[in-house]
Amino acid sequence: MKNLYLFFALLSFPFIAGAQKPDILYQVSQRNFFDSNGDGLGDLKGVQQKLDYLEQLGVTAIVLSPLYQSGYSHNYFADDFEKIDPSFGGLKEYRDLVLEVHRRKMKVYQEIEMQYVSRKHAWFTGSFNNPSSKYSKYIIYTDKANRQPYFYAATPMLKDNTALKDEIAVVNLKEPAVKEYISKTLKYWLDPNGDSLLNDGADGYKFNGLADNTGSDGRMKNLLNDFWAPVMADLRKANPALRFFAEPAARETSFSSYFTAGIDGLYAYEPAKALASFSKNTLAAAAEAAFNQVPEGKNVIVMAENDDMPRIASAQGTNEQKLKIAAALNLFLGAVPSIQYGQELGIKAAATPVNEPFPWYAPGKGTGMVTWNTGASPETVTAEDQAADPQSLLNYYRQLIKLRKTDPGFMAGSYKETPNSGENVFSFLRIYKNLATLVVINLSGNEETAILADNSLKLSSAKLLLGDRVDNFKNGSRAVVMPPYAVQVWRMNYVPRHTE
Structure with a gap:
């Protein structure tokens, strides 16, 4: 019987080695990760300086929060899609990071949300109260004089950690010029230096807040097939190996329309909520419902946390033993797991959006700690201390990730x-x-x-x-x-x- 087991095992591993392996995603909020220049803000160079940590953790891909210039803490709502937020660095820092990630045989995905813009964006400033503007059809207005824009209803957090001060305008994704612009802009980040080698470009995109229908007036429907599918198809012409992930705007329970449009992996909220429940029946029902909808070659992305969910360590009654259970469910349930930055340390924060600085070490013990929002995070055992403790949550994550990367069931089952x-x-x-x-x-x-x-x-x-x-x-x-x-x-x- 042992010989039979070894026979099947040997058959399995060469197949996996030759195929495209599923990612183990790590969601980096570069503003909150590591500060390379002492200004109190995390940045792209800081992410590069901590790649050893991520490689030792075992993740295979990092997902950068939106890079573009924005006044909001997560950079979801752009002032300018074509400029990197200067607090993150510039094009050199971005290319240096991507080249180093690729040298380590890891991947880089960019998170984007281009269906909204801030009031500082040229599309809004140029078209507001100006129907003759070339951008007049780029923004949805509810009147002919362009004085009543259709505003996004949520309240994101500004960089200074205060409440919303500006409204967010909804982009008209039915306008052909918008589709052309977004496709061209995303294509640029696949090959920033234009040498066709693609080694300094993104390996794909995570679309945040993706929806088939936007707004309550019915003017933007069937966006997955009419807008996003052709955009993704155009991008794949530049790089056929691109991967596209999506976090739905609504808490979708039906995945088929996303997969049909070209999405490779969908972040699923029901398994995430079930994971936090620690309930056998809830977990079984959510997993069965999610994984039964996945066609061949597509994936449900399993997460325990994201920017819009409270940290699982903050839930009442949660202890380190439960956090280790959550880690196992996060990493073993599906083919593609996603880890929110600091989740592997058990960071606590009940408030959303998530903005805690990463606790590398105790105050005064080293440089690079992010300080712009230090009041948001209760005390957490630092990465330095957990790395030295064989029984820590961090080392448990490392152990689980190492196991899933060597097991055919987790990798391809x-x-x-x-x-x-x-x-x-x-x-x-x-x-x-x-x-x-x-x-x-x-x-x-x-x-x-x-x-x-x-x-x-x-x-x-x-x-x-x-x-x-x-x-x-x-x-x-x-x-x-x-x-x-x-x-x-x-x-x-x-x-x-x-x-x-």
């Missing part, structure tokens, strides 16, 4: 729930060919015994990859004994049952 008898024990499979990676998690603070119901699992071949109960599944038993808040990962042979 499909999700399948596997029922068990435990009240608070959640179990699922990642199946690749005739191998199954079994993940069993005790969501409670009490020891529980669960009996696995799936007879397709060849438990006699099981090999423990993570956890400390090596006596499970002995002598033909289908029972697994789970200590409080325990995570166990097993790899075994799998022969699916055929149904008529």
Whole structure:
């Protein structure tokens, strides 16, 4: 039986090595990450200086928050799409970062949100109260005199951490000139120096707040197929290997229209909310609903946190054991996980949008700490201290990421729930060919015994990859004994049952 297991394992790994491996995404907020020049703000050079940390963590791609010039803390609403926010650096710092990321065989994705602009943007200043402007159709107005723009309703945070002072105008994505401009602008960042080598360009984009319909007046519908699909198709002509991810504007439960339009991976909110619930039934229902909608070659991106969600460590009753469970769910449920910066340290902050400075070390112990918004983050065990503690949350993330990068089920397998008898024990499979990676998690603070119901699992071949109960599944038993808040990962042979 062991020889059979090794045979299947050897078949699996060459296939994965030759295919495009799924990303392990790390969402960087460069303003809050590392300050390279002592001005209190994180910047692009600071991200480059901390690539060793990210590489040691094990992530394979970084997602930069919007680069363009903006007065808002996350830079979602642009003053100018063609200029890098000067607090981040300039084109040299961007290219230096991308070249170094690529040298390390990692990827860079840019997050963008181009369906809105600030009141300082030329499209707005040029068209407001000026119907004859060349930008008159670039912004949605509700009157013919261009005095009543259609404004975005949310209240983003300004860089000085105050409430909203300016309105956000909605861009008219039905205007052909807008489509041409956005396509041209995004194409520029694929090859900034224009040498056709693409080594200094983005590997793809994360579209934030992507929606098929924008506004309540019905004038902008079918945007995924009419606007974003042709834009993505045009960009892929410049680089066929591009990847496109999307975070839906609404908390979408139907994914098909996004995938049909050309999106490769969709950030899913229901699994994220379920993950924070630590409820077996909620997790099972959310995962089943999400992963059943994924066609071949597409992915649901599993996250525990993002800019618009409270930090999971801030939830009432959360402890380090629960944070380790959240890490396992985040990294093992789907093919593409996303980690919010500082999540691996257990940063706490109940407020959104997320703006906490990354806690590299204790105050006074080193340079580079971001100080522009220090009051937003309660005390967190620093990266320096956690790196030195083998039992820390940071080192647990490193351990889990290392495991998922070497396991065929996590790298190329499909999700399948596997029922068990435990009240608070959640179990699922990642199946690749005739191998199954079994993940069993005790969501409670009490020891529980669960009996696995799936007879397709060849438990006699099981090999423990993570956890400390090596006596499970002995002598033909289908029972697994789970200590409080325990995570166990097993790899075994799998022969699916055929149904008529």
